[in-house]
Amino acid sequence: MLLDNNAPKFYGRRQGRKIRKAKTSLLDTFLPQVKINLDDNLQSANLFGTPVQKIYLEIGFGNGEHLAGQALKNPEIGFIGAEVFKNGVANLLSLITGIKEGQNLPDKFHLLPGRVDNIRVYDDDVRLLFKKLPDNFLDKVFVLFPDPWPKKRHASRRFINPENLQEIARVLKKGGILRIATDHKVYKSWVLHQLHNHENFRWTATCGNDWKHQPADWVETKYQRKAIREGRRPVFLDYERI
Numbered sequence: 202m203l204l205d206n207n208a209p210k211f212y213g214r215r216q217g218r219k220i221r222k223a224k225t226s227l228l229d230t231f232l233p234q235v236k237i238n239l240d241d242n243l244q245s246a247n248l249f250g251t252p253v254q255k256i257y258l259e260i261g262f263g264n265g266e267h268l269a270g271q272a273l274k275n276p277e278i279g280f281i282g283a284e285v286f287k288n289g290v291a292n293l294l295s296l297i298t299g300i301k302e303g304q305n306l307p308d309k310f311h312l313l314p315g316r317v318d319n320i321r322v323y324d325d326d327v328r329l330l331f332k333k334l335p336d337n338f339l340d341k342v343f344v345l346f347p348d349p350w351p352k353k354r355h356a357s358r359r360f361i362n363p364e365n366l367q368e369i370a371r372v373l374k375k376g377g378i379l380r381i382a383t384d385h386k387v388y389k390s391w392v393l394h395q396l397h398n399h400e401n402f403r404w405t406a407t408c409g410n411d412w413k414h415q416p417a418d419w420v421e422t423k424y425q426r427k428a429i430r431e432g433r434r435p436v437f438l439d440y441e442r443i
């Protein structure tokens with residue numbers, strides 16, 4: 202493997218437990234059908250296998266529950282999901298094809314009935330994808346429960362940082378939304394601080410409480426349910442690109 206010395210350093214896990222047969226097969230044969238390559242033409246909405254009116258990006262989609270749920274509810278919107286963690290990418294593919302371990306694998310994988318071809322996957326660090334995305338390309342960006350890196354000495358690893366906010370501001374259309382959710386106190390304060398009086402973003406909260414409730418168009422995830430079970434209250438912060 203060639204190492205790209207210009208690639209930004211990534212501190213999370215790229216792979217977890219051994220990926221079993223069905224998901225390995227999805228990664229080998231279905232991922233190429235929905236994958237974004239950096240040399241693709243990313244200039245247009247033709248990126249998807251269906252006409253789309255808007256494009257949303259989910260950064261770090263984890264196991265893909267929110268992404269798969271949003272894409273099902275919004276067939277007229279194209280979704281780009283970026284995730285480095287291979288097991289998570291495989292899980293997303295399992296959710297959208299309905300293929301599970303233990304079943305006989307078909308010759309060819311298809312999306313589950315009722316789904317349109319409105320998801321594209323970038324299976325690497327989104328900071329590499331940013332470089333290829335045109336200005337004003339996206340209508341919404343989700344950064345949900347990012348790794349908090351709570352220790353002070355790891356603060357520079359937090360995804361919400363001035364450099365990434367600048368890229369998100371560039372690729373978001375004016376009036377577009379950056380949605381951040383977190384269940385971590387340190388990260389909540391960090392986000393509020395990073396975006397306070399930001400020249401490109403305006404917090405949309407209208408009262409002291411609405412950011413404690415999940416937005417109407419939200420899709421619940423396992424991660425979020427676990428946080429609540431363990432006594433952590435997630436917050437949902439929507440920022441408008443101004």
Ligand SMILES: C[S@@+](CC[C@H](N)C(=O)[O-])C[C@H]1O[C@@H](n2cnc3c(N)ncnc32)[C@H](O)[C@@H]1O
Pocket residue numbers: 213214260261262263264283284285286289325326327328344345346347348360422423424425
């Ligand atoms: C704590 S998990 C949350 C996953 C998911 N959003 C959820 O709510 O369940 C954070 C995820 O972000 C991914 N991630 C972190 N930095 C990333 C980057 N630069 N590009 C793509 N994915 C990233 C990690 O691999 C990890 O799966």
